[in-house]
Structures are given as structure tokens and as C-alpha cells.
Amino acid sequence: xxxxxxxxxxxxxxxxxxxDPCVMVIFGATGDLTARKLIxxxxxxxxxxxxxxxxxxxxxxxxxxxxxxxxGEMLEAVNKYSRAAPINQKSxxxxxxxxxxxxxxxxxxxxxxxLHTFLKEVDNKFxxxxxxxxYLSTQPSFFPLIVEKLxxxxxxxxxxxxxxxxxxxxxxxxxxHDLSSAKELxxxxxxHLNESQxxxxxxxxxxETVQNLLIFRFANSLFEALWNSxxxxxxxxxxxxxxxxxxxxxxxxxxxxxxxxxxxxxxxLLALTxxxxxxxxxxDAIRSEKVKVLQAIRPIAxxxxxxGQYKEGFVDGxxxxxxxxxxxxxxxxxxxxxxxxKLHIDNPRWSGVPFYLRAxxxxxxxATEIAVQFKDAPGALFKNSDKNTLVIRIQPNEGxxxxxxxxxxxxTSPIQPVKMxxxxxxYFGAKPPEAYERLICDCMNGDSTLFARDDEVMTSWELxxxxxxxxxxxxxxxxYPSGSWGPDDADTMMERDGHSWRLV
Numbered sequence: 443x444x445x446x447x448x449x450x451x452x453x454x455x456x457x458x459x460x461x462d463p464c465v466m467v468i469f470g471a472t473g474d475l476t477a478r479k480l481i482x483x484x485x486x487x488x489x490x491x492x493x494x495x496x497x498x499x500x501x502x503x504x505x506x507x508x509x510x511x512x513x514g515e516m517l518e519a520v521n522k523y524s525r526a527a528p529i530n531q532k533s534x535x536x537x538x539x540x541x542x543x544x545x546x547x548x549x550x551x552x553x554x555x556x557l558h559t560f561l562k563e564v565d566n567k568f569x570x571x572x573x574x575x576x577y578l579s580t581q582p583s584f585f586p587l588i589v590e591k592l593x594x595x596x597x598x599x600x601x602x603x604x605x606x607x608x609x610x611x612x613x614x615x616x617x618x619h620d621l622s623s624a625k626e627l628x629x630x631x632x633x634h635l636n637e638s639q640x641x642x643x644x645x646x647x648x649x650e651t652v653q654n655l656l657i658f659r660f661a662n663s664l665f666e667a668l669w670n671s672x673x674x675x676x677x678x679x680x681x682x683x684x685x686x687x688x689x690x691x692x693x694x695x696x697x698x699x700x701x702x703x704x705x706x707x708x709x710x711l712l713a714l715t716x717x718x719x720x721x722x723x724x725x726d727a728i729r730s731e732k733v734k735v736l737q738a739i740r741p742i743a744x745x746x747x748x749x750g751q752y753k754e755g756f757v758d759g760x761x762x763x764x765x766x767x768x769x770x771x772x773x774x775x776x777x778x779x780x781x782x783x784k785l786h787i788d789n790p791r792w793s794g795v796p797f798y799l800r801a802x803x804x805x806x807x808x809a810t811e812i813a814v815q816f817k818d819a820p821g822a823l824f825k826n827s828d829k830n831t832l833v834i835r836i837q838p839n840e841g842x843x844x845x846x847x848x849x850x851x852x853x854t855s856p857i858q859p860v861k862m863x864x865x866x867x868x869y870f871g872a873k874p875p876e877a878y879e880r881l882i883c884d885c886m887n888g889d890s891t892l893f894a895r896d897d898e899v900m901t902s903w904e905l906x907x908x909x910x911x912x913x914x915x916x917x918x919x920x921x922y923p924s925g926s927w928g929p930d931d932a933d934t935m936m937e938r939d940g941h942s943w944r945l946v
Contacts, residue, residue, distance in 0.1 A: 461886030462608075463496030464573035465561055469588055470580035471501025471512070471543070475614070477519035479645075480577065481541075483878040485520045488537050489530070490875075492883055496569045500542045502557065512543035525873055540568065548584050554595040561597070572607035574598070575886060578614060585613055586630035593634035601636035612641045612885055615706045616697060617894070620910055621903040628896055637896060641885045646707045646810075647892040648877030650866060651840045655714045655812075656728070658834070658842065665832070666719075668816070671795045675829065676939075678813040679711050680946055681801040684757050685808070686924070687779070691770030698777045700749075700906055700913075703801040709736065709902045710894070711836070712797060715812055716787055725891040729898060736901040740786040744912050748920070748931045749778040752804035755924030762804055762924035776917040779803045782932040783909075784939075796939060800932065804924035809946040810836035828859040831944075840874060841865035 466484070468476055487493045501512055517534060521527050544560060546553025565572055574597060578585055589611060592598045599609045613631075618624025631640055646652055659666055668674070681703050687694040694702065713732035720727040753764035765771060765779050780802030787797065816830040824847070831845040843863040850856045866874055884892055922929045927943065936942050 459887055460492065461494055461497075461883060462573050463494045463568075463570045464575050464608075464886060465498045465500060465564055465570045466575045466577060466882075466886075467500045467502055467544075467557070467561075468577045468579055469502045469548070469584070470578070472503040472505045472507075473579055475579045476501065477516065478523050479876065479878045480579065480882075481516045482520050482524040483876050483882060485529070485534070485537055486524055486526050486876065487879050487883060489526050489533060492879070493886075496571070498540045498542070498564050498568050498570055500544050500557075500560070500564075502544045502546065504545065504547055506545055507543055509541070509543050513538045513541050516541060525876065548580070548588055549591070551591065551595070554591045554597065558595050558597055574607075574609040575612070575882075576610070577612045577882075580614075582614075582616060582618070582627070585627060589631055589634045598634060598639070601639050608639075608888065610639050610641055610885055610888070611635060612643050612882075614643060616701045617642050617899050618903065619696070619701065621900065621907040624899055624903045628900075638890070640896075641890060642894040642896075642899060643881055644706050644710055644892075644894055645877040645881065646836065647710055647894075648879070648881040649836055649840070650874040651834060651836045651842075652711065652714065653880070653892070655834065656723075660719050670791045671793050673816055674795055675815045675817045676796045676798065676941060677715065678798045678800075678815070678944055679708055679715070680799075680809060680811050680813070680944070681707055682805040682807060682809045682927075682946060683803045684805060686752065686762065686765065686804050687768050687771070689769060691768045694779075695771060695775065695777055699779055699781050699801050699803065700910060704781060704783075704799065705902050705906050706894070708799050708801055709905070710898075711812060712736075712785070712799065713898075715814075716792055716797070718791070723891075725889060726895075728891055729895045733895070733897050733901060734789075735787060736898065736905065738787050738789045738792075739905055740788050742783060742785060742905060742909060744909065746784040746935065747909055748780075748782045748929055748935055749913060749918050750780040750802075750920040750922045750929035750931070751775070751777065751918060752779050752802075752924045753921045755804070755926065757804060757806065757925040764921075764924070765804075776913075776919075778913065778918055780805075780922060780928045780932075782928065782935065784935065796941075798936065798941070798943075800928065800943070802928050805927055806925055807946065808838065811944075811946055812836070813944050813946075824857055827857050833944075839865060840867070 468480055484493065484499055521529055544557055564570055576592060578588055599607065618627045659669060713735045716735045717731040718734065720731045751765050755762055766773055766775055782800035785797040785799065812834040814832040818829060819827060827847040828845065833843045835841050841864050843861050845859050845861050847857050848860045850858045881892060920929045920931060933943065
């Protein structure tokens, strides 16, 4: 039995591999991620014919509800968050026929037995061939328990012995709380899973602009020839959010910006920016080069790290409360909501080039970008010229811009910087797919290129764990107003090197 989901406005892409038939089970299906990202992503992919007709999705969670209630909630979510909204009712009806809900506690053996029986029925009815994708959209503390139960009840296969069908597990960040907890979690996971079955998701790697980094660098000799310490003065990588923690106070108290953004998102962007050309486009070849970058980073001096916490202020003209006034946040919290740091990569390509990373909440705007600032032009003919700057915008307004110097028309010869600007949306005439679409599809295809390997995760934790321990022993005392670009100490750190943060 095969169902085709169609969008008359989109032609099928014959060059893309459609994944194998499978069942996707989402643990923690009543959470925000499922409604905002996962189900809308599956629906949008179905319209674009990027999914097998034999795909079935089952939500696994503890709240009491049935299939129809779950479908109704997901319909509302898709109407709100899908890039194809408003929905096509015919397409939704076909999609929702393969959308189910399974209620159970995560530690309940009987619930996993019922799931095993249900998935066998799904295989027979929809032709999913026994292939399983388990998405763990839960607190990381549940990861080992869920994997243990899946293995115990025959829902995870032995990857070395099973050749006709597959089982894979996607885990959300953060993978661990620090280096020791990450190692322990890896040990627990690998007791039941082969490393090839573990897909550590970082949704930044699914963004079109991030994926384009490899092509931009290695398919354009113009830039690759300049991508080194001879021509580049420094690199700035920014992840700025204008929102606060909202309803995520409890989570953020355990994470902070270092664990939530820096250890994963920022380190991944840094690795892709600085890596050497891989031997091939195979997943392990690319991931090995990323690991080499992280391993080459000099231990980070505490004096090169700034942290702060937002206090009350104004964002876009609206009053914003401080972090300590947010829900589920203690009045004396010392958790950082902003951090900036300077890194050095000790290899021949980047020797002497500082990399500046910053991430924060309640900043003036939402922006993620990589800014590569080149050195001054040789000679002293034009002393008032600006440094050339290449900016890769990850979000919003995905694109690439290059600042160059030009003469202003007229009888005199003043120099003015101008910007060559490429935007994905305006050039290609279509909104790029959401990051989760690409990543879910890749996992179904067994392509781990855009997922973090265990040594990537551990090396990243090795870098930031000493900072976390230092902060624990020396609680944060620095604050910045909501709507500002962070603590003054971050500007001072840049000024020491004769630099300043870009106005993104």
C-alpha cells in the first residue's frame, strides 16, 4: 500500500534519494519541538516528495490522549509552523492517516511491549519493512533508559548482524553536561547501540547556509586561496538572540549559554569555517577534518572568556525583564546568558589568527553569522580604506556579502565601502527547507555527514569544561541590559587586540 503526497506547485526532485520505508517514533512527542519543528518538517517533506510513501510516524509520550487528539494538535501545529501553510486538506488527510500516538511512561516495560506489537502491525499494514528511526526529543537524562528499553524489547537491532533492516537513534543536544558526563552517556549508549546507529543532531548543521560552507570554500578557488593567516586578520562568529529564555528557565538553569549554544552550535560553525579540505565527501572524511580543527585549538585562557547575564532593559522598544525575573529562575541565579571568547587554532593555516566567538540572549536582534575580516591592502596608497569583510549569514536573511572599497563618483577621489550581497531567497526564488527536514531525511538515508561524531563531541567538551568549572568556583557577577550587545568586558577584550565587534 503506497500513498503519494503531492504539492502541485513543486516538481519532484529526481536527483535526491528517497529514503527507505520506515517508522519514525518520537519520544517526548507532546513537547514543543515535535509541534514546532518535527511534524511540520515531515509534512513539508511529504509535499516535496522527499519521503517514502510508506513512512509512518508515531508519537511516544506520557500524557493521556488518543490518535485523533494527537492528530488534531499536530494539524494546528502544522498550520502554524509549516512553510507550506495553510495546509492542503487532501495532503494532510493522507499524511495524518500515518500519524499515531502511543502512551507510556519511559520506564514502563509493558509500554515497550505494546509498542513492539504495534510496530509489527504497522509493518504489515503499511509496508515499513521493519526499519526504525527513534527520535529522542526528551531530557538527556532519559536517553540511556529509553535506549536500554528499546534494546531489551527487540526494537533496536544489532547493526553488525542485521543487514535487511535498520534501526537508528537521533539524540538532541546537549550530549552530556560536561566532559565526564558526556563520556558516561557515550558508554551507556554504546552498550546497546553501535556508534553508526547514533545520530547526534545539531540543527544548525541542517541550515542551507551552513551546508554551503563546504561548497563556498572548496568549489571557489578565489576564496580558498585567501583562506589562511597570510590574508585573514581575524574571524568573528556570532549567535545572537533578541528573546529571553521564556518558558525554558528550568532547562536554562542547567545549561546556560555555554552548554546550550557554544559547546555545539558555535564549535560546529568554527570547525566548518577552519577545516582543511577533506579527502572526499564521505561523512567520516568530513567529520575527521572537523575534529582536527577542534583538537588544534589552544587551551582557552580564562582571561580570554567573558560571561554575563541579562538584566531588565528594552528590546525593540519594549520593556524586557531580567533573567532572574523569568519563570523557574532563582532570584540569585549566576547562570550565564552571554559569553564571548577568543580562540587560537595552532596549525599552519591559522597560526596567529584569532577567532572570536560570542553568543547571547536579549541582544538587540536575532542574527547568526560568520564574519571573515581580511588584512589591510599592502602598501599605503589608500590609508582611509576599510578592511575587506566577508560575511556568511546563517539566519535570518540567509546569504553571503562581501565588503569592498570603491571610489565615489565625482571629481575628487573619496573611498567608500560598498557591499556585494547575495541572498538565497531572492536569487533562488524559494524559501530554503527547514534544517530539520534535511537532517531527518539524511538520518533515514543513513548519511551521518551533518551529525556530530563522538570524538567531535568529546573534544568540544574538553575545551569548555575547564571554563565551566572555573565559573562554578567563581560565580558570575557581570550583568548587561536587555537590548544591549552584552557586557562591556566583551568590548574590552576586543579592544586589547585592536579590534571591535561587528554591528550585525
